Structures are given as structure tokens and as C-alpha cells.
Amino acid sequence: MATRHSSFGKDTGLQARMVLTLFLLGLVYAVFIGVLIAVGAATGVIIVVAGVLLLVQLFGSDKIAMATMGVKEVAPADEPELHGIIERLCVQADLPKPRVCVMETSMPNAFAMGRSKKTTTVCATRGILELLSPAELEGVMAHELTHVINRDVMVMTIASFFATLASMIIQFAFFFGGGYGNREEEEDIMIVVLVSVAVYAISFMLLRALSRYREFAADRGSAVLTGRPSALASALLKISGTMERVPSQDLRAAEGMSAFFIVPARTKKSLMNLFADHPPLEQRLAALERLESQLQGAV
Amino acid sequence: MGLRDILTGRHEVKGPAPDRLFAISTAYVTLQAEHQIEPAGTAAIVFQALATSEFEATLRDMEEVVTATGGESATSVSTEDDSYGYRWMVLHNPAGAPSVEDLAVGINAVSGSIETAGHGERLLCAVFAFADAHQQRIYFIYNYKRGYWYPFVPDPSKPQERLTERELQIKAQMASELPIEPELERWFPLWGIPI
Numbered sequence: 183m184a185t186r187h188s189s190f191g192k193d194t195g196l197q198a199r200m201v202l203t204l205f206l207l208g209l210v211y212a213v214f215i216g217v218l219i220a221v222g223a224a225t226g227v228i229i230v231v232a233g234v235l236l237l238v239q240l241f242g243s244d245k246i247a248m249a250t251m252g253v254k255e256v257a258p259a260d261e262p263e264l265h266g267i268i269e270r271l272c273v274q275a276d277l278p279k280p281r282v283c284v285m286e287t288s289m290p291n292a293f294a295m296g297r298s299k300k301t302t303t304v305c306a307t308r309g310i311l312e313l314l315s316p317a318e319l320e321g322v323m324a325h326e327l328t329h330v331i332n333r334d335v336m337v338m339t340i341a342s343f344f345a346t347l348a349s350m351i352i353q354f355a356f357f358f359g360g361g362y363g364n365r366e367e368e369e370d371i372m373i374v375v376l377v378s379v380a381v382y383a384i385s386f387m388l389l390r391a392l393s394r395y396r397e398f399a400a401d402r403g404s405a406v407l408t409g410r411p412s413a414l415a416s417a418l419l420k421i422s423g424t425m426e427r428v429p430s431q432d433l434r435a436a437e438g439m440s441a442f443f444i445v446p447a448r449t450k451k452s453l454m455n456l457f458a459d460h461p462p463l464e465q466r467l468a469a470l471e472r473l474e475s476q477l478q479g480a481v
Numbered sequence: 482m483g484l485r486d487i488l489t490g491r492h493e494v495k496g497p498a499p500d501r502l503f504a505i506s507t508a509y510v511t512l513q514a515e516h517q518i519e520p521a522g523t524a525a526i527v528f529q530a531l532a533t534s535e536f537e538a539t540l541r542d543m544e545e546v547v548t549a550t551g552g553e554s555a556t557s558v559s560t561e562d563d564s565y566g567y568r569w570m571v572l573h574n575p576a577g578a579p580s581v582e583d584l585a586v587g588i589n590a591v592s593g594s595i596e597t598a599g600h601g602e603r604l605l606c607a608v609f610a611f612a613d614a615h616q617q618r619i620y621f622i623y624n625y626k627r628g629y630w631y632p633f634v635p636d637p638s639k640p641q642e643r644l645t646e647r648e649l650q651i652k653a654q655m656a657s658e659l660p661i662e663p664e665l666e667r668w669f670p671l672w673g674i675p676i
Binding site: 193196197200201204258259262263265266267269270272273274275276278279316317320328331332333334337395396399400403406407408409410477478479 | 487488489490491492493494495529531532533534535564565566567603605606624626627639640641642664666667669670671672673
């Protein structure tokens with residue numbers, strides 16, 4: 183019945199970059215496992231330990247983070263507007279309703295947590311509720327819900343599994359390194375450590391790139407979901423303008439949570455885009471502007 | 482959503498499910514006859530109004546179509562934007578002659594023209610207003626994404642509260658007549674329904 187499939191074009195470039203990044207990550211990890219097996223290190227033990235860590239991360243990290251950040255669930259009667267926005271977005275996105283939380287801080291931000299659609303929490307700070315208009319808040323919440331739909335927490339946790347493993351090996355080697363007497367074994371350990379360092383460095387950058395692509399995908403998802411790309415752009419402008427003015431004490435406490443936020447909590451400017459987990463604001467605004475043009479039929 | 486979509490972070494908004502809107506135009510007979518729930522003579526459809534000239538033109542054309550098809554039954558149309566930025570098209574039966582069939586036809590004309598213009602994924606819900614013997618407002622909400630109905634009974638004495646017990650009674654009464662949303666957590670409330 184529909185004459186057009188969608189108001190927005192496909193973003194094949196973004197998808198291609200994401201697939202390439204995942205491929206490179208897989209390649210690095212495959213080489214890593216190969217070296218571990220070739221050297222005959224206690225690979226089994228390491229993988230089991232890392233596996234347990236991964237499970238803890240997947241199933242516990244949201245609870246730990248929520249407990250340490252002072253996030254509390256709010257009832258519909260307490261925050262009718264926030265609940266109303268999220269309920270409508272859930273109808274639109276065909277999602278079950280997530281838990282809705284508010285974090286009592288003046289820093290304007292929002293994040294989503296949970297590994298699947300059924301166990302999701304979305305959280306807005308008091309600052310963002312006061313700062314944004316309903317349409318802008320809706321754009322931000324749609325961005326967070328897109329993270330949920332795309333299973334970004336799970337993808338990032340699993341994608342960083344071997345990077346975690348490599349960093350563990352480096353730490354083990356640091357604490358227990360040397361003193362084996364056997365020359366050949368020491369050489370093997372050196373090789374494993376060097377490879378681990380390389381794996382960690384490369385996968386760190388790839389993971390950051392992946393994280394940035396997922397942010398673009400979530401911005402796009404928000405625009406598609408709400409049909410209002412410019413509302414999200416306006417929200418990003420407002421938030422980033424305020425981010426630079428809020429007290430840095432607040433920011434430092436929150437910096438560890440940065441990957442989950444809509445705008446990263448930063449005390450200092452990043453040196454290079456290569457290491458940033460969020461794309462620069464200008465690029466996000468430019469991408470949203472392209473979406474608005476597509477919507478308006480100009481492209 | 483497949484593994485590939487998850488890995489590439491690709492997500493498109495779901496369009497409408499197979500249409501079960503017209504289930505209401507037979508179910509209301511049971512509501513009226515067996516449960517003393519009377520149609521209030523109004524229905525509404527809520528959707529995201531895209532801020533594009535093309536979408537506005539679609540809406541103008543549609544309003545003409547609905548007014549024209551409603552001509553014989555004298556169904557009137559009005560438009561309202563709510564505080565969340567969603568657009569409501571409200572259809573009224575003429576006073577004293579509530580007709581659920583006419584309303585369903587009108588709502589279907591609205592959703593049909595939005596879908597024909599290629600914006601089916603912007604449709605959220607259709608709402609039909611009823612009242613029971615105690616003048617309690619009862620809404621039947623049709624979720625376009627899922628193609629299911631569910632009752633929504635707001636508590637008149639408390640804001641943001643709903644009478645879940647009454648809703649579940651209605652579900653039990655109507656389960657054989659209406660395709661009722663099976664997952665209770667999808668019974669999203671719509672506060673501030675303008676009918």
C-alpha cells in the first residue's frame with residue numbers, strides 16, 4: 183500500500199563502517215587466540231576467568247552502576263511528562279515499557295541500561311528534565327531507547343571481551359612475571375604479553391570507533407522514531423552548552439559512566455577523536471541535518 | 482530484528498500491523514447489549530505529525546476526504562496537538578446519533594490516507610470513547626503497531642491513575658469479541674485523550 187518505504191534514506195556508509203570495525207576486531211581477536219594457543223599458555227584458565235567477568239559485566243554492571251550513582255525509580259504520578267513521553271515512544275517503537283529513573287543531579291544527561299528489551303532502565307537527570315522542552319526530551323529518550331533496541335550494551339560488552347582478556351593477561355604478567363627459571367617459558371610469556379599489549383591497543387581504538395558508530399546509529403534511530411531530527415539536534419546543542427558550565431566536581435564523579443550517556447561527561451577536552459567514545463558534536467549535528475533534509479524532501 | 486541488524490545498529494520503525502480496527506464495529510453491539518457500555522459518539526486517532534509541507538498537504542487532503550465520506554452520516558472532524566507534540570484527529574458523530582461504524586470508517590479513512598502517503602509508521606493509536614452505566618469513561622485503544630485492542634479506564638478522581646480492575650473485567654468480558662492485547666505491559670495509558 184505504501185508508495186514510499188520510509189521518509190529517511192538508508193545509511194549504508196555507517197553500516198559498512200560498523201561491519202568493517204567488527205571485522206577488524208574479530209581479526210585482532212582471532213590472531214590473539216591463535217598466539218595464545220600456539221604458545222600453550224594456560225589459555226583455558228584465562229578464558230574461564232574472563233568469561234565469568236563478562237557475565238558479571240552483562241548481568242550486574244547496570245545494577246552496580248545504578249547503586250553507585252544514586253539513581254531512583256520514579257512513578258508515573260511523580261514524573262507524568264517523562265512517563266508520557268516514554269510511553270508514546272514505546273508504542274511507536276513497539277517496545278515494552280522500561281523502568282524509568284531519575285538521577286538527582288544538575289548535570290543534563292540521560293542514559294539507558296540493561297542487556298535486553300525486557301530488562302531495560304532509562305534514566306534522565308534532573309538537569310535534563312529542567313533544561314529541555316518536551317520535543318527535545320523526546321528526541322533524547324528516543325536516542326536512549328534506540329540503544330536498547332540495538333542492544334548496544336550487549337554488543338559493546340561482548341565486543342570488548344577479548345580486550346578485557348588481554349588487559350587481564352598484561353596485569354597477571356605484571357604481578358607474576360619473571361622467576362620461572364626456564365628460559366623458553368619466559369620467552370613464551372614475553373611473546374604473550376607483547377601480543378596482549380598490541381591486541382589491547384588496537385582493540386581499544388576499534389572499540390572506541392565502534393562506540394562512536396553506535397552513537398550515530400542511535401541519533402539516526404531517534405530521528406526515525408520521532409520524525410523530528412532537528413529536535414534532537416537542538417537538545418544536543420542545549421546540553422553541550424550547559425555541559426561546559428556545570429561544576430566539574432559533578433562531572434568527575436560521573437566520568438566513568440560516560441559511554442552510557444547521550445553526551446559524554448568530560449572534565450577535559452579529548453586530545454584526539456580517535457580515542458573518543460562519542461563522536462564530536464559537529465559531526466552529530468551534521469548527520470541530523472542530513473536527516474532533516476531527507477525528511478523535508480530536499481535530498 | 483535479526484543478528485545482522487543488531488550488529489550494524491540498523492533499526493527502522495515498524496509500520497502498522499494487519500488491520501483489526503473494524504473489530505470494534507461489531508464488538509460494540511455486545512458492549513451495549515450485555516455490558517451496558519454505551520458509545521460516546523466520539524473517536525480519535527493519534528499520530529506523529531511530520532513538520533514537512535508534504536505531510537501537511539496529506540493531512541489537508543485527508544480532512545477533505547473524511548469530511549466528504551462523513552457527509553451522509555454528518556461526522557465532523559477536528560484537529561488538536563497535545564503537549565507531547567502528537568496530532569489528534571477527533572471525529573464526532575452528530576448529537577444523539579452515536580454510530581461506531583461511521584467512526585470506524587472515518588478513522589480508517591484517516592489512517593488509510595496517511596499510509597498511502599507512505600507514513601504508516603507514524604500512526605500510534607486509535608481511541609474510541611464509551612461510557613458505562615455509572616457514566617464512567619471507558620476508552621478502547623487500538624495500537625496500530627500491534628493490531629490489538631485494549632481497554633483504558635482512567636481514574637476520574639486521581640490524575641495519572643487508572644482503574645486496572647475495571648480494565649481487566651472488560652478484558653474478560655470482551656476477549657471473545659475483540660483481539661485484546663495479550664501482554665498487559667503493552668496496555669500503555671494515553672493521558673489527556675481529547676475525547
